[in-house]
């Protein structure tokens with residue numbers, strides 16, 4: 001990984017040291033990928049598809065986002081297609097251009113960048129065979145702290161997400177042009193709305209951008225899960241970074257704040273072997289109702305000490321106190337206010353009745369036929385191959 005904040009060097013203290021990345025068995029991952037392929041979640045899973053349609057029908061936020069951003073997203077999708085189909089404008093550069101790509105990504109405005117080797121395991125089954133090149137450039141765009149704290153749980157947060165995706169896509173268009181000027185190609189495989197060909201978080205972990213947290217997100221040492229991932233596949237001559245140990249799994253075991261503070265009770269406090277990797281598997285059926293109710297929720301990002309204070313401060317405190325987690329048990333870190341349930345202080349969780357806490361699949365039959373997802377049709381690569 002190369003990032004803007006690497007000058008604030010973080011050294012994993014002895015008390016947090018573990019293994020790089022996530023424990024995984026490549027052969028087992030490949031086995032599950034073969035016998036039980038994983039399609040893209042929003043477009044193909046039962047809860048994902050239900051969420052998209054129910055949000056369009058029963059929330060004010062999603063139609064408003066479509067009204068404001070729909071045309072811009074469609075326009076960018078066309079620009080991406082043209083950029084990806086364009087021939088490189090120069091002969092191939094000689095030698096490894098990893099450093100040049102990373103410097104350019106940071107110059108363009110990304111906050112961190114790493115390289116991962118492509119392998120089929122993390123391609124969604126409906127895009128099999130469509131990722132063109134063997135290396136991925138994985139990029140992070142941080143959400144500003146002040147915007148995050150003030151906008152979370154509101155439609156402003158959803159607008160900010162679109163803005164972030166829009167800006168990141170503009171930068172990826174420039175990065176494709178940068179590659180083209182050196183004789184190489186780039187293909188956007190994750191990041192912009194409507195383009196989600198690969199499981200980007202495992203790739204981000206393999207590019208050394210962070211480690212998976214108990215909240216199911218990749219925690220950057222600098223901004224926790226308060227960031228948006230992007231990925232480009234490329235034929236450029238580059239060197240993969242590889243996964244790193246940031247001490248996050250050990251920290252999470254002692255922390256568990258997201259587990260306790262999740263309003264949907266969707267984060268279990270145990271890791272399981274899941275499709276070849278050891279991970280914390282969120283309960284999607286419990287999370288989705290909160291995503292819909294609270295403008296993508298994100299309480300699990302808000303209450304994470306790594307997001308709030310940065311890993312260097314959290315690790316220093318952990319080491320100095322013999323294992324205390326910075327901010328744990330404080331209102332500053334753990335408190336939040338839900339629009340319809342009021343303030344939830346340390347130890348308090350909102351209550352929901354049965355219908356509020358589940359995905360209302362029963363309502364799908366009542367929707368008019370023209371209520372459908374709003375982004376899937378934008379990118380024709382969404383069609384199953």
Ligand code: SF4
Pocket residue numbers: 261262263264265266267282286287288290291296297298299300301
């Ligand atoms: S988004 Fe909300 S409901 Fe879902 S896991 Fe995070 S805190 Fe829980």
Ligand code: SF4
Pocket residue numbers: 213214215216219251252253255256257258259300303304305306
């Ligand atoms: S809140 Fe704590 S347990 Fe959850 S992801 Fe952050 S550090 Fe890990």
